[in-house]
Amino acid sequence: MQINLISDTITKPTKGMLDAMMSAEVGDDVFKNDPSVNALEKKIADMFGREAALFFPSGTMANQTAIKLHTQPGEQLICDKYSHIFHYEGGGVSFNSGVSCKLVDGHRGMMTANQVKEAINPPDFYHSPLTSLVSIENTTNKGGGACWDFEELKAIREVCDRHQLKYHLDGARLWNALVAKNESALQYGALFDTISVCLSKGLGCPVGSVLVGSKEDMNKALRIRKVFGGNMRQAGYLAAAGIYALDNHMERLAIDHSRAKEISTVLQELPFIKEVAPTQTNIIIFELDERAMSMAAFMQKLKAHNIQIIDMGQGKLRMVTHLDYTQEMHEKLLEILVEL
Ligand SMILES: *Cc1c(COP(=O)(O)O)cnc(C)c1O
Secondary structure, three states, rough: OOOOOOOOOOOOHHHHHHHHHHHHOOOOHOOOOOHHHHHHHHHHHHHHOEEEEEOOOOOOHHHHHHHHOOOOOEEEEEEEEHHHHHOOOOOHHHHHOOOEEEEEEEEEOOOOOOHHHHHHOOOOOOOOOOEEEEEEEOOEEEEEEEEOOOHHHHHHHHHHOOOOOOOEEEEEHEEEHHHHHHOOOHHHHHHOOOEEEEOOOOOOOOOOEEEEEEEHHHHHHHHHHHHHHOOOOHHHHHHHHHHHHHHHOOOOHHHHEEEEEEEEHHHHHHOOOOEEEEOOEEEEEEOOOOOOOHHHHHHHHHHOOOOEEEEOOOOOOOOEHHHHHOHHHHHHHHHHHOOO
């Protein structure tokens, strides 16, 4: 049995999802004539209580489009030092938008409203870049699937309003936060200018992200997506997977979360583990006590048991639970871990 915990992106479509895809009604989405894409966009816009949404081939492109939408070349955005948009989008912030990032030294990928306020460059001080956007991530990827306190997000909104900044949410794993904290998409839709969500992570789709916001912003985003080469034709086959996932794979995220917590608890008790970050959703980040076991030895042992996990650098290891990680795999993994 192969147990792959490197990411929640490794899932393959379920039988139900494939059936939904195969029977999708499609058209040419470049002419906005694909009924399944239109239905997915409407469904997500409605979930968030927003006017419009736009389907993208990746979360990276959805985030990069939002950044382009909210900034002008030479300006600066504020984000946490762990942000995906800074670390894992190929430098797109500067490549696509000509914008720099002011990195905030937050906690597990989350900043306070006060830190955001202090990171804003005074608009009349023309020597520094003009601050125009704040981007946050929920749940935080590099922060170990941590969920924000909604009150802090509201306080950041107030800072944005006072300083005329746009506010973007990289919600690649927002679904996990909604399930873990029993929050609603509507409360997020009311707070942010734009939100990107991934269908190809916890929800188990093969492809797809969606950006949601005002009609005006999504009209502009349509042009940007075109320039980025993100137009797709009969994308309804993919959108149908998204609709199926929203209807069938959302509530079960709680299972991923409880399995992750169980793994975290077992890891904490192992003598060669130095630290396990608090596990709130489906991501477990931990560090070895390398005097007791080296990283190479640990990875080798896991490999011998057909277990794959990921090295996040700086001594941190990551496991992610997901739709294709079964109860059988889970029981097996816990057994193997205690015997290492
Ligand atoms: C995965 C991820 C994205 C987007 O990734 P793609 O692989 O481009 O779909 C964006 N933000 C965060 C926090 C992510 O984890």
